[in-house]
Amino acid sequence: MKFFEKKLQGKTVYDGKILKLEVDTVELPDGTTSLRECVRHSGGAAVLCVVDGKVLLVKQYRYLYGKELYEIPAGKVERGEEVAVTAARELKEETGIEAELVPYLKIYPTTGYTDEIINIFIAKNYKLDGEQKLDDGEFLSVCFKPLSEVKRMIESGEICDAKTVSAIYKYLSENK
């Protein structure tokens, strides 16, 4: 059986810096109507970089979770930008590293209320000696952590970021 929801009407309730919020009325498969709260986002790009068994991570304060989180380097796709360009740009800005980036994994972070797509790349042939060059208002520190420690930190709930967790477990499932 195939399901579909048809948009009947929509309004933009907020149009901001990194997201837009639209509230749409839709027709459900049984002909009744419902509301859909839609966060519109331009998408994200991230990079898994493993060097000699160590994972490149950035640590930054995440206001929504009220604490510092470890994540793989990532950022928001700017309007009209290719995701591979975003990934390379964020990797360079946040860590100074340049690399050949190969598509690795694509995730929809939370399917009920955002249209964000996060494209994750894996770094090959990296040049590690560049300098970090953060945007204004961006504060983060960079580290390499052994895969075994990153795995332990996921298991203990210290690392929860979905793009990081899914990329690391993909990597672990392929490299044992």
Place this chain on the structure above:
Amino acid sequence: MKFFEKKLQGKTVYDGKILKLEVDTVELPDGTTSLRECVRHSGGAAVLCVVDGKVLLVKQYRYLYGKELYEIPAGKVERGEEVAVTAARELKEETGIEAELVPYLKIYPTTGYTDEIINIFIAKNYKLDGEQKLDDGEFLSVCFKPLSEVKRMIESGEICDAKTVSAIYKYLSENK
């Protein structure tokens, strides 16, 4: 170095059915200010259920992505509900299955603009013979797919849902 962002003021721009949107002004570590667009969400719970090498999946239309997606059974935590109760309730409603649920993985779907936490459980000692009992306005179909096919569908980009991808790759990394 430790980073922190201090809330200076905030306003609620939308308060809806499944999310609230707040826009806060924060003080950054260097004393400048910035905006934080904050989707407030009560959290999600999901269940990985693998029976004889086959993964329990639900297929439903996801309006934000404009297509049907395969995902592990999941739902939104209701106010005051324990996440394990949410997980058991959603599993039973969506698939009819009852099981003992063991905490498996916790993910933050997208760290820049939502505070949602998705708690994933793994099903043990399942009873498969129950009946689906969907909420009004909920339309989905249930299937079991072999792990190898689910892996192929992730690799081909047919399955992208972050909770599903991370749970499956965790499982694959532990069961080879």
